[in-house]
Structure formats: structure tokens, C-alpha cells
Amino acid sequence: MNQEKQNNLNLTADEMKQFDKLEDELKKAGVAAGGAGASLAPGDLCKQYKKVRGILLIALPFIKKIPTVGKTVGTAIELLMGIADTACP
Secondary structure, three states: OOOHHHHHHHHOHHHHHHHEEEEEHHHHOOOOOOOOOOOOHHHHHHHHHHHHHHHHHHHHHHOOOOOOOHHHHHHHHHHHHHHHHOOOO
């Protein structure tokens, strides 16, 4: 992430490391814009969730920093992840 983006988000050095880790995880998982969740058969849902769970855990602190809606969206994602964790042991 470049310095300008870091300043706009007011990220600490540790948060920058986490952001870079998030970018790496997204690349490893092959998640591209518009490609996530394209048409999943019901049996594949847990498999796909397990692929992106780690990415979501890394992304949550950044999502929660989004002005106005971040905390609400982050809470919703945590709720959905809790349901998915229960449904996909």
C-alpha cells in the first residue's frame, strides 16, 4: 500500500502490515474483483467460506474503520461469520 493511502486511512505501522497481509491473502485465494461467490452450488458454500474466512478476519479491523457504516458492517460480518462457523464445522 502506498504512503498516500496509508495517510488517508490513518493506519498505524501494525495496521499497515495487516493490510499488506490482507492483500497477499486475497492474491493467494485468487479473489479478484467481481469473481468472489460467482455461482456456488449449495455444497460448495462451506468450502468457499473456509477459503475466505482468514481474509475476513484480517479485513474486519479495516472494515470497522470505514466512517459512518464501518462498525455496523463489521458487526454484521461477524454475525454472519458466526453463523457460517456453526454451519460449516
